[in-house]
Amino acid sequence: MPLWFPQGSPNLPPPKPPPYTPRMTTAVDQVAEVEREAREALEGAADEAALEAWRTRVLGRSGTLTGILRGLGGLPAEERREVGQAANLAKQALEAALEARQDALRAAAREAATRDAIDVTLPGRPVRRGRLHPVTRTLQEITRIFERMGFQAVEGPEVELDEYNFERLRIPEHHPARDMWDTFWVDEEVDGRQPLLLRTHTSPMQIRFMEQHEPPIRIVVPGRCYRYEATDATHEWMLQQVELLAVDEGLSMADLKGTLQEFARQMFGPQRRVMMRNSYFPFVEPGVELAVDCYACPGNDPTCSVCRGAGWVEIMGAGMVHPEILEAAGYDSDRYTGFAAGMGVERIAMPRYGVEDIRLFYQNDLRFLRQF
Numbered sequence: 376m377p378l379w380f381p382q383g384s385p386n387l388p389p390p391k392p393p394p395y396t397p398r399m400t401t402a403v404d405q406v407a408e409v410e411r412e413a414r415e416a417l418e419g420a421a422d423e424a425a426l427e428a429w430r431t432r433v434l435g436r437s438g439t440l441t442g443i444l445r446g447l448g449g450l451p452a453e454e455r456r457e458v459g460q461a462a463n464l465a466k467q468a469l470e471a472a473l474e475a476r477q478d479a480l481r482a483a484a485r486e487a488a489t490r491d492a493i494d495v496t497l498p499g500r501p502v503r504r505g506r507l508h509p510v511t512r513t514l515q516e517i518t519r520i521f522e523r524m525g526f527q528a529v530e531g532p533e534v535e536l537d538e539y540n541f542e543r544l545r546i547p548e549h550h551p552a553r554d555m556w557d558t559f560w561v562d563e564e565v566d567g568r569q570p571l572l573l574r575t576h577t578s579p580m581q582i583r584f585m586e587q588h589e590p591p592i593r594i595v596v597p598g599r600c601y602r603y604e605a606t607d608a609t610h611e612w613m614l615q616q617v618e619l620l621a622v623d624e625g626l627s628m629a630d631l632k633g634t635l636q637e638f639a640r641q642m643f644g645p646q647r648r649v650m651m652r653n654s655y656f657p658f659v660e661p662g663v664e665l666a667v668d669c670y671a672c673p674g675n676d677p678t679c680s681v682c683r684g685a686g687w688v689e690i691m692g693a694g695m696v697h698p699e700i701l702e703a704a705g706y707d708s709d710r711y712t713g714f715a716a717g718m719g720v721e722r723i724a725m726p727r728y729g730v731e732d733i734r735l736f737y738q739n740d741l742r743f744l745r746q747f
């Protein structure tokens with residue numbers, strides 16, 4: 376009987392490890408290994424093509440798992456059931472994993488596609504609407520007011536002959552009246568006619584129209600004019616004018632005054648005061664000018680850049696058509712009389728829009744232009 380020691384006998388040899396029995400790799404282990412390997416490969420499949428290759432290699436007709444299922448018939452009945460169950464479970468699990476991987480890849484692709492595309496939820500960029508320049512608008516308004524009174528709108532050339540711009544308006548060469556219009560001259564001849572210039576006013580159209588028409592005449596002539604001018608708050612070297620001409624039997628100064636007064640009322644409203652005072656232009660007799668009360672100062676500020684303390688701003692010249700001009704056109708000046716006027720469009724746009732410097736109109740500064 377061996378002795379009993381509470382701590383065990385120091386003399387006893389250490390207990391032997393159990394004998395090593397090498398584990399047999401069974402068909403069930405093989406299934407597990409195939410599944411493990413397949414799952415790992417599936418994680419590395421990055422696109423649809425890789426997924427399809429994976430499916431063929433694992434679940435396809437000659438796939439690894441399919442091979443095991445095919446081989447079941449050759450196993451003993453006991454093992455066949457066990458392996459068959461394991462293989463079928465592995466097949467279902469791998470099919471589900473494939474589907475999950477497919478869904479994940481598709482979702483990622485969709486996400487990537489929308490990330491680089493246009494964000495349709497952003498508000499659109501507004502398209503700025505253009506609008507007409509305040510001078511163009513004023514020009515159209517002036518023309519329309521006179522059209523409503525029965526005047527017909529016509530246009531004439533901007534490059535004009537000296538003959539129409541000056542001579543036939545009774546402004547001969549060396550006449551001091553030419554000093555009123557410093558001029559841009561053009562060196563070329565056109566149709567052998569010379570000298571040419573950029574018209575300084577729209578009045579040449581009076582002559583051109585009378586030359587080709589018989590009274591009664593009522594025309595309104597909008598257009599650009601050019602003057603060799605030192606620019607300041609009320610003078611530009613390019614300006615727009617509207618010319619007015621009426622020739623008929625029995626026209627008098629009262630018709631001129633009434634027409635211009637009605638124009639001013641429609642253009643500026645009843646609150647703006649207008650004044651007519653006498654003036655001189657070689658092609659009218661008598662000549663007048665029409666002024667509106669100053670819109671930039673109370674009317675007595677000597678430093679005012681618009682009226683210089685005069686209180687009035689000239690917006691047009693006018694008068695009764697000179698009889699010599701009617702005669703030159705072939706009209707009987709005993710029978711016919713006429714009135715004419717020529718107005719500066721910018722000078723009219725200025726009080727209308729409260730613009731105190733004419734030069735702002737053509738500087739094309741959008742900060743200025745967007746206000747209208």
Ligand code: PHE
Nearest residue numbers: 576578656692693715716717
């Ligand atoms: N043509 C003149 C100017 O430019 C204005 C005017 C026109 C005066 C018609 C009288 C009659 O100043």
